[in-house]
Amino acid sequence: MRTAVLKIWLIVVAIALFINIGGYPLFDADEGRNGEVGREMAATNDYVMPRIDGMPYLDKPIVYFAAEAAAMEILGPTELAARLPAYLFTLLTALLVFWFAKKVWNEESAYIAAIAFLSMPLTLAFARTVIFDSALTFFIVGAIIAFYFERPTLAWASIAFGVITKGPVAIAVPLIVMIPYAIKRKSFRKLWSWGGLVAFVVIIAPWVWAVSRVVPDFLHYVLVTETAQRLATKALKRTGPPWYFIPYIVGGALPWSIIAFFAWRKERRDDTTLFLALWILVPFVFFSISQSKRPQYILPVMPAIALVIANFWNPKAARIAATLFAILGVILVAAPFVHVKKMSPEVAAGVQSSALPMGIVTLIGAIAAIVFAKRKEIAIAALSLPLIAVPITANPLLQAIGERRSAKAFVAQIEPYANRQIVGLEDYTGSLQFYLGKPIIVVTPNAEEFTSNYIIRHYDQFANDRNSPVRRDTVYDAGRLYIVRNNDSMHINLLRSNGFTEVARDAHHVALARIQ
Secondary structure (H helix, E strand, O other): OHHHHHHHHHHHHHHHHHOOOOOOOOOOOHHHHHHHHHHHHHHHOOOOOOEEOOEEOOOOOOHHHHHHHHHHHHHOOOHHHHHHHHHHHHHHHHHHHHHHHHHHOOHHHHHHHHHHHHOOHHHHHHHOOOOOHHHHHHHHHHHHHHHHOOOHHHHHHHHHHHHHHHOOHHHHHHHHHHHHHHHHHOOHHHHOOHHHHHHHHHHHHHHHHHHHHHOOOHHHHHHHHHHHHHHHOOOOOOOOOOOOOHHHHHHOOOOHHHHHHOOOOHHHOOHHHHHHHHHHHHHHHHHHHOOOOOHHHHHHHHHHHHHHHHOOOOHHHHHHHHHHHHHHHHHHHHHHHOOOOOOOHHHHHHHHHHHHHHHHHHHHHHHHHHHOOOOHHHHHHHHHHHHHOHHHHOHHHHHHHHHHHOOHHHHHHOHHHOOOEEEEEOOOOHHHHHHHOOOOEEEOOOOHHHOOHHHHHOHHHHHOOOOOOEEOOOOOOOOEEEEEEOOOHHHHHHHHHOOOEEEEEOOOEEEEEOOO
16 A cells, blocks of 8 residues: 555656746756757757857767757757756656665665655756756766666766766766775676776767867867866866855755654664765765865765665654744745845745745645654655645746746847847847847857857857857947847947947847837
């Protein structure tokens, strides 16, 4: 009976994660940029070279871009198509977690692990975001589990796919977890096989070779700039304090992180417990000392926390987690009645619409978990309820954020002028081009608008190329539509002095054209 309830609830969780996934605009910078790269890949059918505005985009490899481009071939260039691969990779990771728990423990533990993983805030966020980390997590988890079962060829194949998803970090994370574990288990040689080497090369080499033919300095850029400098220096300006990931590993796995905290009892310290402890702690330390820090880096740790939950249940810990949820529920219920200064009207409206239903669902789940803490299957469903309800309860808030973080509504305003050449004067976002669906000329002194380290570092090369969209100087052409940042009074005044009139405006952009 308990397993049947968990099975049904796992299906509910998986479906809930998909609800409204295409119901709000792509957010800049990451979603807009990554979505545009996928759109251009689908439009050109070039599944080798990622491009943005026609220029090589080499900041990230090919797998996620190719996945969303394939989805766009079927569904069109939509938010659903852009986000769908992240959702599917998340489900595949849950399947790996399920399989591991079932093989090591039992079927009940497998359902619990999959439910816990899918109902973590960090999992939920990146299952619905146009970003690479859901795919990377799948390949990292695949490699770690394959190493655990001493299948190095399969592990290195998974690592190879991880590398062409987000780079060499896919090598580092599985190895830093498994090397100390292999030493403890006296099976260090099981981390290596000639078959693994062949699989690694066969998977990676064709794409690297194809890109290097077009961009000769590709490998230097990937290995030196995007990896070594990202991890060892502050050159890419993504640093943070040593404790940066603590809120994300605790809050990102709520409520399960609270329950997992009580799992490390002496009687449960077996070989698998050590393995899961290394899986959690080693990446946490590794990324904490890295000079590049982003919340999604810690996502590959979430499956390990879910597996800890699968083999441990403590009604007292469940009640503690539920009590914290109850407090959060009260705060959310009260939130619509509290005026927050400096909040934009759109976001304030979103909070008003979302906070109350989120708070009510959170309180219902918390109370049910407290009452039924000894009924494992009911308590697990109750604790996961607030998170799986987020795609419904938070949708008004996400749409409100989209009003400020996306150019979708702005593009709708300039629709009457969409047939003109679009020129961004020190202004460009990925979502702007995604919703326009056409090239944009960008006048810029440094190309920072593209948020691409590769394009920024090769600015002179692109600015000197007549076929590139990057320009150094402005030419005012009556047949063009000019887009400027709304706080850029200099360019706005220059355009007005040259006979251009404002035709559209949003939170970030102003469009000016000559009315003919």
